[in-house]
Amino acid sequence: MTTEFQRPNIFAMTGYTPGEQSADPATIKLNTNENPYPPSPQVFDALQQFDAAHLRRYPNPTASDFRLAAAKLHGVAPEQIIATRGGDELLRLILTTFVDPGDSVAVAEPSYSLYPVLTAIQGGQLFDLGLTSDWRLAPDFVDRANKARCKVAFIVNPHAPSGALMDEASLRTIAEAFNGLILIDEAYVDFVSNAGHDLTQFAVKADNVVLLRTLSKGYGLAGLRFGYGIGHARLIEPMLTKTRDSYNLDAISQSLAVAAIQDQGYIEETRRQVIEARLELQVALGALGFEVAPSHANFVLATVPRSGPSALSIYQALKSKQILVRYFDQDRLRDKLRITVGTPEEQHQLIKALREILQRD
Numbered sequence: 001m002t003t004e005f006q007r008p009n010i011f012a013m014t015g016y017t018p019g020e021q022s023a024d025p026a027t028i029k030l031n032t033n034e035n036p037y038p039p040s041p042q043v044f045d046a047l048q049q050f051d052a053a054h055l056r057r058y059p060n061p062t063a064s065d066f067r068l069a070a071a072k073l074h075g076v077a078p079e080q081i082i083a084t085r086g087g088d089e090l091l092r093l094i095l096t097t098f099v100d101p102g103d104s105v106a107v108a109e110p111s112y113s114l115y116p117v118l119t120a121i122q123g124g125q126l127f128d129l130g131l132t133s134d135w136r137l138a139p140d141f142v143d144r145a146n147k148a149r150c151k152v153a154f155i156v157n158p159h160a161p162s163g164a165l166m167d168e169a170s171l172r173t174i175a176e177a178f179n180g181l182i183l184i185d186e187a188y189v190d191f192v193s194n195a196g197h198d199l200t201q202f203a204v205k206a207d208n209v210v211l212l213r214t215l216s217k218g219y220g221l222a223g224l225r226f227g228y229g230i231g232h233a234r235l236i237e238p239m240l241t242k243t244r245d246s247y248n249l250d251a252i253s254q255s256l257a258v259a260a261i262q263d264q265g266y267i268e269e270t271r272r273q274v275i276e277a278r279l280e281l282q283v284a285l286g287a288l289g290f291e292v293a294p295s296h297a298n299f300v301l302a303t304v305p306r307s308g309p310s311a312l313s314i315y316q317a318l319k320s321k322q323i324l325v326r327y328f329d330q331d332r333l334r335d336k337l338r339i340t341v342g343t344p345e346e347q348h349q350l351i352k353a354l355r356e357i358l359q360r361d
């Protein structure tokens with residue numbers, strides 16, 4: 001196929017590579033950070049009760065029912081909420097609304113691999129700020145970003161792929177000193193051990209911060225593709241009324257998302273189970289000689305034992321046993337595996353397979 005019609009930046013870029021998706025139901029999937037538990041029973045009820053006759057009409061253009069429910073949950077105003085097609089649409093909106101082609105966008109690599117892709121699509125320049133040895137932002141983060149005239153900084157918190165968490169005080173200091181807009185990607189915030197961690201009021205009062213939330217992880221709805229942003233109304237308004245796709249969220253998705261976000265009791269229970277399973281996974285991997293970074297997400301980043309097979313070899317061996325984990329062929333990650341927290345039985349099968357691969361008793 002001819003490439004002459006592509007924009008030069010599109011022709012030159014590399015697209016996003018998603019995690020493997022197996023069609024075999026026997027495969028244990030611990031590679032894409034999906035919730036091991038199904039969504040709330042209220043989601044199933046809403047799906048069964050949905051009247052398909054409504055599909056002849058366009059859905060609510062701004063997902064107002066969901067925005068009202070999310071605003072009530074977070075104690076903010078509906079105009080401080082935007083609902084999007086997954087968190088990824090919010091990332092794209094941030095770039096298309098606030099970044100001109102040629103502008104610099106700050107990230108701290110390694111991080112979510114969609115950030116560079118969306119930046120390249122927009123024609124922006126990626127500015128890698130790097131991370132310290134314990135996966136923290138470097139002390140000169142803001143100075144370097146400002147000198148590079150970065151328009152936007154993407155900060156994933158808890159960090160992916162390490163699971164490290166930055167506190168509000170640190171983020172507030174960064175926001176006050178940074179000359180651009182900060183998107184704090186909170187895709188995994190529902191699994192933070194500290195139940196008091198909440199950046200919502202900080203975000204809506206700041207004039208350069210937007211929080212990204214998603215129903216894909218904590219709510220067990222990765223297949224629904226529903227996310228939302230929280231921020232000052234002056235930041236939300238242009239995305240909501242100008243750059244957002246028309247009717248970006250279908251009627252079924254909106255109905256199920258409202259049902260999910262209203263059942264906080266169920267979310268809190270599954271959150272508790274995932275946090276407990278995460279600790280058990282960390283302990284079990286440590287007993288096998290892995291070094292496991294402290295995590296506040298629904299995954300752990302494990303450095304493989306020095307005296308055993310490589311991370312790539314272990315990944316391939318697990319795959320041959322129908323267990324998928326994530327291996328990243330990039331700097332700082334080639335000796336590591338990212339492993340999603342699973343059900344107790346899935347984690348039992350994983351540890352059993354690792355003992356066989358490592359030839360441990």
